Amino acid sequence: MKTLTRKQFGYLCMAPTLMIFLIFAIYPVFRTILLSLYRFRLQTGPTKTFIGLDNYFHMFGDSRFFNALFFTLLFTLLTVVTEVILGLIFAQLMNLPFKGRGALRVVVLIPWAIPTIVSGFMWKFMVHDQYGVFNQILQTLGIIDSFLPWLSRDTSARLVLIMSDIWKTAPYVSLLVLAGLQTIPKTLYEAAAIDGAGPIRRYFSLTLPLLKPVLATAVLFRLISSFKVFTVIVALTNGGPGYATESLTMYTMRTYFDAGNYGYGSALATFTLFVTCIIALLFTDVIRGKIDGGKRSRP
Amino acid sequence: MIKETILHKTLFYLFAIFFILTIGFPFFWQILNSFKMERDIFALTWFPSQYTVDNYVKAFTTRPLLSYLGNSFVIATFATIFSLVLGSMAAYAIARTPIKGKTPFLILVMSISLLPPIVIISPIYSIIRAMGLLNSYAGLIIVNVLFTLTVVIWFLTPYLHAVPKELEEAAEIDGASPAQAFSRIVIPLLGPGVFTVGILAFIQIWNEYLFALVLNPIRIKTVTVGLKMYESDNYMPWGTIMAAAVIIVVPLITLVLILQKRIIGGLMAGGIKE
Numbered sequence: 001m002k003t004l005t006r007k008q009f010g011y012l013c014m015a016p017t018l019m020i021f022l023i024f025a026i027y028p029v030f031r032t033i034l035l036s037l038y039r040f041r042l043q044t045g046p047t048k049t050f051i052g053l054d055n056y057f058h059m060f061g062d063s064r065f066f067n068a069l070f071f072t073l074l075f076t077l078l079t080v081v082t083e084v085i086l087g088l089i090f091a092q093l094m095n096l097p098f099k100g101r102g103a104l105r106v107v108v109l110i111p112w113a114i115p116t117i118v119s120g121f122m123w124k125f126m127v128h129d130q131y132g133v134f135n136q137i138l139q140t141l142g143i144i145d146s147f148l149p150w151l152s153r154d155t156s157a158r159l160v161l162i163m164s165d166i167w168k169t170a171p172y173v174s175l176l177v178l179a180g181l182q183t184i185p186k187t188l189y190e191a192a193a194i195d196g197a198g199p200i201r202r203y204f205s206l207t208l209p210l211l212k213p214v215l216a217t218a219v220l221f222r223l224i225s226s227f228k229v230f231t232v233i234v235a236l237t238n239g240g241p242g243y244a245t246e247s248l249t250m251y252t253m254r255t256y257f258d259a260g261n262y263g264y265g266s267a268l269a270t271f272t273l274f275v276t277c278i279i280a281l282l283f284t285d286v287i288r289g290k291i292d293g294g295k296r297s298r299p
Numbered sequence: 300m301i302k303e304t305i306l307h308k309t310l311f312y313l314f315a316i317f318f319i320l321t322i323g324f325p326f327f328w329q330i331l332n333s334f335k336m337e338r339d340i341f342a343l344t345w346f347p348s349q350y351t352v353d354n355y356v357k358a359f360t361t362r363p364l365l366s367y368l369g370n371s372f373v374i375a376t377f378a379t380i381f382s383l384v385l386g387s388m389a390a391y392a393i394a395r396t397p398i399k400g401k402t403p404f405l406i407l408v409m410s411i412s413l414l415p416p417i418v419i420i421s422p423i424y425s426i427i428r429a430m431g432l433l434n435s436y437a438g439l440i441i442v443n444v445l446f447t448l449t450v451v452i453w454f455l456t457p458y459l460h461a462v463p464k465e466l467e468e469a470a471e472i473d474g475a476s477p478a479q480a481f482s483r484i485v486i487p488l489l490g491p492g493v494f495t496v497g498i499l500a501f502i503q504i505w506n507e508y509l510f511a512l513v514l515n516p517i518r519i520k521t522v523t524v525g526l527k528m529y530e531s532d533n534y535m536p537w538g539t540i541m542a543a544a545v546i547i548v549v550p551l552i553t554l555v556l557i558l559q560k561r562i563i564g565g566l567m568a569g570g571i572k573e
Contacts, residue, residue: 004476004478006397007396007397007398009396009478010395011398013391013392014388017388017452020444020448021407021411023426024423025414025445027422028419028421028423028426029418029419031422035421093311093315096311098312098315100315101315103315104315104318104319105563107318107322107323108322109555109562109563110323110552113548113555115505115508116506116508117523118329118523119325121526121540121541121544122544130341131340131341133328133345167322167325171322172566175566175567178567179566220413228415228416228417231508252417253513257513265421269417269420269421270418273414276413276414280410280413290409290453291405291406291409293457294408294453294457295405
């Protein structure tokens with residue numbers, strides 16, 4: 001048997017991964033886009049009828065779609081902004097030279113490691129309208145008079161979902177920021193201090209600009225993963241009250257698997273793909289940097 | 300100056316305590332309530348009037364929690380191993396061999412790591428059904444491999460860049476084929492990196508919900524899908540749910556606490572890998 005050349009061996013190593021990507025990612029993406037152009041419902045049997053862009057016309061007249069889009073955008077915006085701000089503060093704290101900061105870094109890992117469905121149930125229990133500790137604390141502090149049914153009202157149900165996501169993800173963001181903070185050379189701060197810059201000035205004109213690449217990466221990944229929110233909603237509100245907390249992913253799931261409407265569901269899924277592409281295009285610098293990094297060794 | 304230091308110290312610890320309480324409380328509350336009798340939960344007593352393990356017994360007897368755990372363990376273990384093997388091979392090809400098409404391949408890896416699962420879930424359901432793998436271990440293993448492969452490739456490629464080329468070249472001069480050089484020189488050097496990213500992948504698969512729900516709704520349920528099974532329309536056995544949740548989380552938290560340095564390092568490297 002002839003031994004392989006390096007190049008041949010490289011292609012051989014790549015092949016299984018490429019196969020998996022081809023069958024389970026690339027083909028499905030195009031299949032979804034294609035199906036979005038068909039009328040295809042389980043109730044009417046396996047026949048698919050080509051209807052062009054009709055599913056999309058239907059989508060733009062569908063108030064439930066706009067409701068889901070609105071909630072998803074609201075959720076994405078509020079969670080990502082708050083998580084980045086909290087992440088910045090918390091990372092700064094973890095980077096200070098005090099005893100016990102190691103403990104902080106461990107605590108940060110707990111919400112990250114807990115499955116989303118579990119954290120959803122934890123929060124559901126804490127905001128329960130009869131025996132939720134959240135109500136109990138607020139009542140003891142005199143902030144509310146009587147226990148509130150947090151998950152039965154539109155605004156408060158949305159707020160609880162946003163809070164639970166922030167609780168779970170802000171600590172993780174702070175780790176990413178901390179990694180960025182640690183790459184900033186201390187000498188820069190010393191130089192700035194000699195030039196007479198105070199701590200606040202140093203933070204805004206030195207730390208923040210230097211953190212920009214790390215923050216951009218974090219924001220890109222957080223925007224996309226917040227936009228696909230689903231699991232935490234299943235645990236907490238199941239989309240209710242009414243459709244107040246139904247996200248785009250949840251509406252798509254229900255269109256597929258509850259209503260059996262694969263044509264329209266594919267149009268909704270394609271819309272999610274479209275939004276994801278727009279977000280990715282806003283961050284082409286980050287993506288290009290990552291891809292160049294993949295071809296180079298880490299400095 | 301001394302006064303200022305004390306002020307800083309006090310501020311730091313106040314903030315630190317505040318953060319630890321906020322982050323830790325929900326988890327603490329979950330554990331505490333898993334040991335409460337139902338009447339204590341209903342009566343809103345903070346600490347149990349009497350500690351009980353009843354909820355833990357019920358967690359195992361009212362639903363097949365043990366088999367949920369077993370299923371999740373099998374799926375996460377095999378999917379982790381497969382993505383480590385395939386991922387380190389692909390990372391090797393990118394970092395160490397003169398193949399063409401590295402940039403398109405990396406763009407593909409990046410796109411898949413950003414791809415929302417909902418975009419591909421319906422075709423994947425059809426494929427897995429056509430393969431006869433609904434409600435099986437294999438179906439979920441394959442799908443989880445897809446999403447952890449991208450993580451493994453991103454994580455290991457820089458590691459492989461860092462392995463000195465001379466080591467491999469020396470082996471090849473001694474007459475080893477590229478495959479032998481890979482298995483004898485590169486794989487042992489990859490050890491620590493593979494271990495770290497393996498843990499990250501395992502945790503990601505253990506926590507996965509969407510595909511577990513869609514592909515295995517009847518048999519081979521995973522822990523995340525199983526937890527939802529404790530709910531019924533008019534009754535929430537909160538104590539039991541909290542006990543089941545503790546059991547699901549404990550393996551992960553133990554892993555995280557033992558290996559915290561590696562995990563933190565791994566997560567941070569994932570973030571700044573420019």
